[in-house]
Amino acid sequence: MNGNDVLRNITFSCSSVECQLPLPFARGSCISNFPSLMFATCREFSGRLFHLGLNLSCGISFKTSTFHPIAQLSTSHCLFSHHPLLSTSRFPVLRSARVSRNLSDFTHPTALMDLKGVLEVLEQLAPLSLAESWDNVGLLVEPSKPRPIKTILLTNDLTTAVMDEAVAMNCDLIVSYHPPLFRPFKRLLQKDWKQRLAVRAIEGGIAIFSPHTSWDSVEGGVNDWLVGGMGSGKVSVLSQAHSSGPQKHRLEFFCVNDEELNSLLEQLRHIEGSENFQCSALRNESGGQQVNLIFNSLALTAAVQILVSNPHAGRSLNITQVQQPPLLGCGQGRLSVLDEPVSVSTAVQKMKTHLGLPHLRLALGDQQTLDSLVKTVAVCAGSGASVIQGVKADLYITGEMSHHEVLDAVCKGTSVILSDHSNSERGFLAVFKQRLNARLGDTVTVAISQRDQDPLQVV
């Protein structure tokens, strides 16, 4: 079976398709070329891209016109001609064995999704590796008895009221943006409200998942949604996310001739964990070689021991840490240079509409009025001061900042809009619900909590 055979088989019964491609394609032209070439008979599709370390992966979901469930096809070898780093294949090549196996999903239209399947979709929509290191994301409560996931409740915060709602609707999985379990517990007692919630989830067999800062970071996530409230603009990431692959080091050294270099490379190849080391060498006029090796940190010590045993390599050895590649479009906070600058008062109105709030708090920057023009906006959902503080912008938008943080911004002429913490995040649930629905199909009901709200009210 070649790539084209696969394509014909799949497109025959498609009505819509979602494509997930590696991050390098996120801003390339292939996102428009790829699906149209592959799926000419599809009526609609949407694409999102992601990058998992050095492994490029491609997952494609089809919603058939005949069957309710979504069949998922994925491959770890998806090759494109559009990107210089990748292969020369014109179309994505799906590994036939994997495709054949997954195509059988089409014959089980009534199959329900289990927790593992839903978690895979959640991970694809926002990889947990994007979360901050201090965070506590992912599956937080896993029931002992597996059951199909029929109802998912989305909430910003898992409060007692939201848990009541989840139990009443016979919910199987709660996706709580903020992690309800954060600090370690030493016991599970009724006197503490968070411990009570954990016990209720366990007794009710309800799974709990928290995405938190992975949703903030991912392209198209909470922060992109928040800055989108100000209208279109040139958006950049304030705190860039990087690939979470293994740490690597560059080893540079000199060899007097080819024989010496080949001997060293032969020894280096036998180091455990060095399977994928990269080598480049530049020959100088006297026949010597300036060598450049990239090693992962697990193999670094053994590699250095070999190199220092050689007098030429050892004397010239220079080691530097290699920066992980940036994950374009991902990270904390966003800065937007607006396509159409607006007045401060219009900015306030836009954000009230976007967040669905009757009131916001505004601090005008020094020398600014409600009519002053806003050209640049820095945003960070939640408590964003640590990310946006010091950023040069006409306006900051976040959920909460301390009195002194607001004073610092105002002194620099930057106006500040505060919405209260969770009001700057909650609206993204509706966006995420649509994405989840599109991926999970009709067998899963995705609901947004009606009881979830910011604890602070303007009275």
Ligand SMILES: [Zn+2]
């Ligand atoms: Zn928050």
